[in-house]
Amino acid sequence: MAEEVKRIAVLTSGGDAPGMNAAIRAVVRKGIYHGLTVYGVERGYEGLIHGEFREMSLGSVADIIHRGGTTLRTARSKEMLTAEGQAAAAAQLRERGIDALIVIGGDGSYRGAQTLAALGIKIVGIPGTIDNDIPGTDLTIGFDTAINTVVEAVSKIRDTATSHERTFLVEVMGRTCGNIALQAGLACGAESILVPEIPFDLDEVVAKLRRGHERGKNHSIILVAEGVGGAYEMGEELRRRSGFETRVTILGHLQRGGNPSALDAVIASAMGGKAVEVLMRGETNQMTAYVNQEVIACPIEAAYGPRPPFNKNLYDLAEQLSI
Incomplete structure (x- = not known):
């Protein structure tokens, strides 16, 4: 029979993301609802190693x-990358x-969690x-919030682009993943979307700008993921060509x-x-996931599988709509 979980902790690690507070709130209140004692760990794994805990209450997440x-x-915690740091945590x-730890974060955060699982901590x-x-x-x-933030920003940039008859190159986050650029670019009607997953030719981007100019378009928005390369150098090259x-x-x-x-x-x-429910069932090495519009639990190893293929169909649609 699985050992009963009575005391759990939650931390956030890596880059912050809108919605993390909602997840913290749910962990705390769901845990308290079921009679668990819930601790918040401040400053991610760094705080975990150095004992920065506080017991959470209903009011603490109001x-x-x-x-x-x-x-x-x-x-970020360099100590957590060492065996000594992991043992201290x-x-x-x-x-x-x-009895258990809930980690809210990305790939690196998950790897830290698995080192603790190897030391007998439920995660x-x-x-x-x-x-x-x-x-x-x-x-x-x-x-979803990041996409909406980009669309709102580009909407304001387009106003000044129109007023001054300029081309604006807007760089968004995404070193190895162009998902933000793709979906925000489609949503805001960008003339070109440049992402790490798809090779591009600046001459083709310029040709599209010229076609738009010939039919009376006096401004353009080009959305580029940061992993594509230097935005300022690219902007200067676009201006030159x-x-x-720009x-x-x-x-x-x-x-x-x-x-x-x-x-x-x-x-x-x-x-x-869902994370609290998983721990109350005595399970470990799990992650929560949003699949087919439902939140489920699955083995955390799923996070290290192949990344879903880039949505080439959506990319092609964006290209077709921006002729």
């Missing part, structure tokens, strides 16, 4: 569901009689990253902030609740 960022804060949990991962690049789940916490006045805007960390969208708040809440 009015955070709609807030961006993470109230538990987050940090596990010892901190055992000293407090904590569940909740996927939180705006890049939506974790295999095993259709959506990660923060992705096309002769059009400006570059890098949205940067703007995309990680702001209140979560309704979808992110709902998914995050469902994932937080």
